[in-house]
Amino acid sequence: MKQSGIERRIADLIEPVIKDKGYDLVCLSLMGQELQIMAENPQTRNLGVDDCALLSREISTILEVEDPIKGHYRLEVSSPGIDRPLVKLQDFADFVDQEAKIEISPPLEGQKRFRGFLRGIEKKNEDDEILLETDTGMVHLSFHAIEKAKLVLTSKLLKKKISKEEDLITNEHQIEN
Known part of the structure; x- marks a missing residue:
């Protein structure tokens, strides 16, 4: 997916922090004054609510310091979802x-x-x-x-997602025991 210059600059600023927290940046999009960021845990290809909140705080701090977006903006951090974008x-x-x-x-x-x-x-x-x-x-x-x-x-995609989550739960249970 092609990015604008400002989107590339924002990605360059936030991607190291996202990686440092153990996640991958899937994509970002700046539409008007709304910045949408999709990230995922590379093991689960998902992102929970607590993960979104953590990344939102970390990303907000960077964006406040670097100030790549002029004026007020709204930050949205989310999982790519089941019908996810294909980027890489x-x-x-x-x-x-x-x-x-x-x-x-x-x-x-x-x-x-x-x-x-x-x-x-x-x-x-x-x-x-x-x-x-x-x-x-x-x-x-x-x-x-x-x-x-x-x-x-x-x-078919839903079944694959459910199966993968069941496998993760089984693996976590085996590790705990």
Whole structure:
């Protein structure tokens, strides 16, 4: 996903703090005077309410000192959610076989929006291509052309999420015993 100059500056300021607390920055978006930040725990690919509050306090402190946003703004820190945005190349690999919506620029054969199942990543020359199986066949989308991508909320995705959370609970229980 492409970022504006101010978004890149904010990401550069806050990402070290987010990493230091054990989380990953998924994405951020500045729309008007609203700064939305999505972060996750790399083990769970989620972020709890307490985690959001902790990161919000830490990020607020940095932004108050550095002051990259002129005037008043509203800060929102959240988990990426189940129908999460796909931002990093690894996201497309991690969610193979899941349904996704992808927007690209420039268009591919006149088409800008695609919906289908993620089938993997291929290296082509100097670029990585996302393989997306659509109703009309397999499409190869340049990773660098992706403007926006997100998972589609489906029962399959919900089952995967529930299964992963059950595995984490089981593993935590085994560690405690």
